[in-house]
Amino acid sequence: MAVKDGTMRVPYSKRSKNMDNEDCLFLNVYTPLKKMLPVMVYIHEGAYLYGSSSSLEFGPEYLLDSDVVLVTMDCRLGLLGFLSTGNGEAPGNFGLKDQVLALLWVQENIPNFGGNPQKVTLFGLSSQSNCVHFHTLSDASNGLFHQYIMQGGDAISYRSFQERREYSKFSKAVGERFGCPFNNSRLLVNYLRNDKATRLYDSISVFNKTWQLLEMMCTPTNEPNIDGVFITDTPFNLLRGKSRKDYPFINGMTKDEELYF
Template identity: 40%
Template sequence: MILLSIFFLHIIVIIHGKQNPRVTISDGIVEGKILKTKEGREFQAFQGIPFAEPPVGDLRFRSPVPKKPWSMVLDATKPHTVCPQIDTDVHKGVVDGEEDCLFLNVYKPMLHHESTDSLPVMVYFHGGGFNFGAGNSDYYGPQTLLDRDIILVVTNYRLGILGFFSTGDEVAPGNYGLKDQSLALKWVNKNIKYFNGDPEKVTIFGNSAGATCSQLHIVSPLSKGLFQKVISQSGTSLNHWVTMAEDESANNVMKLAKNLGCSTNTSSDIVNCLRVIDTETLVNQEKIFELWDGSPAVSPFRTTIESPSVHAFLSDTPENLLKSGNFQDVPVIAGLVRDEGLVKSAEYKLKSELFGKLMKDFDKNIVDSLNLKYVVNAYSVGSRLRKFYLGEEKNLTLEDAFSGLTKIFTDIYFTKAFDESVMMHLNVSTKPMFIYLFAHESGDSYSRLYGKPGEQLGVCHGDELMYLFPIATRLFPHRNETESDKRITQLMTSTWANFAKTGNPTPYTNDITKNKWEPVTSNDLKYYYIDSNVQEMRTDMFKERVEF
């Protein structure tokens, strides 16, 4: 009777639904599921595939170890946990996630036409200031990109203290989160062929901290040969907030150790103490680095320069490595959104008392908020910023100062380093670089979350992601997607996928792309302007502000 029931259940599954897809990879068998894209096309989703052993116990603060093979069929029908972080969303202040978090997701289109050709692969590194975010988040699903015949891989990596703590020596060299990414790329290189992906056509891309990671892989020997193209959205390896100054790193290590009662006599004393502290207590220590406005300028633990060794991800500054020719020369797309700085300034609209605190001691507070205090003569910078962006008026209201403050955060956090990165690429690279400014303004904006609910403030840091991933439907479930939004989604997914396929975002023009996107040259710093109804080449992005 039981066998008969199982038989009929099997028949029902075949009649009413397709069997879950299975793929045999180098480590074992993975079983995924079938979902549909935004345009209704079916794709296979394999979620929660481990690529490293759990980085716990003695493996905390060490390079990741490749996952051992498994004998049973691995259930890859649902995402795994996030890496430990302070929840910034639903339960603010609560530590979320588990240290056993090194998993990735693979999304493969189901093509209806017969083809033996391998598909190009796009590997996404999420942003979050090296402090929060997750590759398994529904925010970074494949529902839009997989309408463009590419394979999407999204990976977790260790964050914050657990991902970037460093004692500045071989005891705890740091950059574990970046080494996780590099190991994930090695996994892709080894296994993506089993999903009909082309390991010789891998594009890495990311936003914000994920964008800086994408560019850091260009200069890391650990990632050499593992990708062929890069897209960096609102972040470069030259951003001042990416690589920690030596004294900043040392100060943060000592502050952390002392606050937890650890001996600071040697690096080994510190690390041995931190290895046995529970995850929640350790991650919560990031709160001791908060600034005058209740938040850290950036993560207190980020990229560090390691002592040269075969295991080092980064043994010199990105600038020096680029200048010396120690990098992987690949085609690049890089760009910004129009009002990046809303990621910081929008909060003043929500909490006007923060604006009052900022202006009370502007020269110091703005430098701290911009993470510039380790810059020579940092506090003299504050007065120059105020004069250039806010003018001479002493008693400014929030409305008077808001536009100028947004531009300060935009330029110091993003524009300055972006301009330097473009010029560096032109000086050292032989491959094309395509640059853009995203200016499509919509109700689907992160500024509505950071500022007053419902108030539209501009084109915020991260807004372009709404048109590459299903983020808008998650953040704004009652949104009204306009025809302009739909056109921008088609444009962004098409140009990104075209670049992954051919190295050119507009190998041809049509009703979607309209105008050809030309690579930047030293003679004419052209960029692709992306707005609701305008996609065209322009010159001199933020020229006056860059020259300041």
């Protein structure tokens, strides 16, 4: 844990951070050190592939002019965070499950930083605005936040989600990229787990040439109904079934969103 000028960077898992593995589960707490303030939890942008909660591009100064405690989180990204084999071997949504773990950490620990766990606003930008929307559809996030802000995306965008039966095709392409000789999902996952996390993460750029440019390559997906599941149905079906949390929210677009396309 590091403390500087009212800012605390803390792990929300018991593992250490290391570039050669998946131990990236850190979050930042910015607090004016007052008691029982509302909490704002931010998920950074980055197309599910890149970005960091510690990015200098989005500092805490503006929000800390108000009486809030700000939390920013990291999660697994790219293949580490979202690869799915379409079955129980690698069901997917690992990055979203990391975010659930961070929200649980906030509920259990934020009073120690002057925050009120009963007044948590979840917000995100671009692809992570999509993630905010996914949290409103998942039972795994029940009770972990109380209102939300979506800045530039939602779960039903065609770039936000891939159905798990289609996702399995991408996992096979990943296996071929790494010279995996197995078509079996279990053998494929075990093979990839023996590779370095940094090589898995960096390799995603290769697929820009073979996958459609405007499609996200690593996205949330629906999972088989197993322990620890995040969602088991498509976002459209969940919305149609009125699964969305009935919380206060603000929804909008960020300036020049997707302009580079």
